[in-house]
Amino acid sequence: MSVPDLEFYRLPDIPLVGSGDDLGRMLSRAIAAAGLTLKQGDILAIAQKIVSKSEGREVKLADVEAGEQAHALARECDKDPRLVQLILDESLRIVRKRPGVIIVEHRNGIVLANAGIDRSNVDGEQDRVLLLPADPDGSARRLREALAAESGVAPGILITDSIGRPWRMGSLGVAIGCSGVLALADLRGRPDLFGRPMETSETSPADALAAAATLAMGEAAEGTPAVLIRGWPATGDDQPASAILRPAAEDLFR
């Protein structure tokens, strides 16, 4: 009987998360409910949505006052001016815009549509939206500590979001926050099969794991917002997901 090298376990038993909830404890219970025990090297992939909810990042659109720039951009892009105001508040700059699409560089450095503000799966009234965590890498660090306190094992943490990309259709899960996971692996100069130095420079284990974990989470009503990843060693290092962000000055596409 062969044993898989890399495994993804869905954690279905996560209750609806609200502001102030102890997410570390909820995740710890969901791991136990799935019949699992955290082991050294395990990584927990957690959907941004429940992290944001636990951190009280919901905003009522009725409480937002749209300024002049937001009104103009809302007309141009055919969006709610209050949502556009929030997008502007959350962003450093607009990267591209056209009707229906506003792609920005978020204050945290991530380039994504609508500053990652999401209307789906937010409990309560129709006019509530959810912002990204204020500091996703900090959230990941804190969740790592909380899980370590609960279980005695510090898992790697990936906070994932599903974002669009140039050139290719279909959103893909990426790591917007992480702790104790290899964000980037540098391969430069390592020998290839024939002893020549590799030409590929870097890969992003964190993003690769986030992509498959997001797929395993599923979507819509049948989805689960957390997945345990086993078989890819979490590094001990506290490498932030912000390390994955390409500096704007080196980027040919913004």
Add this chain to the structure above:
Amino acid sequence: MSVPDLEFYRLPDIPLVGSGDDLGRMLSRAIAAAGLTLKQGDILAIAQKIVSKSEGREVKLADVEAGEQAHALARECDKDPRLVQLILDESLRIVRKRPGVIIVEHRNGIVLANAGIDRSNVDGEQDRVLLLPADPDGSARRLREALAAESGVAPGILITDSIGRPWRMGSLGVAIGCSGVLALADLRGRPDLFGRPMETSETSPADALAAAATLAMGEAAEGTPAVLIRGWPATGDDQPASAILRPAAEDLFR
């Protein structure tokens, strides 16, 4: 004992692949050598490199004559003019260039650096390079048929390559060819947890699986060029990876 929902098995026992080799048979043997038996729904992720090698896509740089445009571009981008000639031959257009970097739209529609031409892990002399398969979706279809003939089960096939991306550092595995795998999943209009239609439009299961499979393959001398994925149902459909490519006219970044 909990069972993983999504599993990746490395297939280490793949011999060096040469032009004309029966890759279907080699993969079939590697699956058996790993103690596995193909099951309905299994997906085989295969690195582009061994597909290209089996299809004789190696080129000797000494056999390439660089034209005027290639010489000029080679000077501008600090590359071998013969390699640049191959990049131009393989491409529809140049998307971005600067010293050290030529990003093109490949004739197959994929946007990537150096038209995906690779010097690493090519056997033999230093001056041999490897082009992408001429028709990666066709290669995937043929491999699916070959595996089905060997084993009686038609696995989904992903032909993967590791490519760079805007905004984020670190290359990521994507599906450059596929057969019998959901290239894109359309979620539009499906109800979320609270019954409201989802706003996210599409995801790419093929690319998400390719990302993690490429991570599981590993890199450099300790890598293996094929991984078996279990737990994500291959569709029966023969969906090509070309469906993932965003039409140039709808792309804000080329």
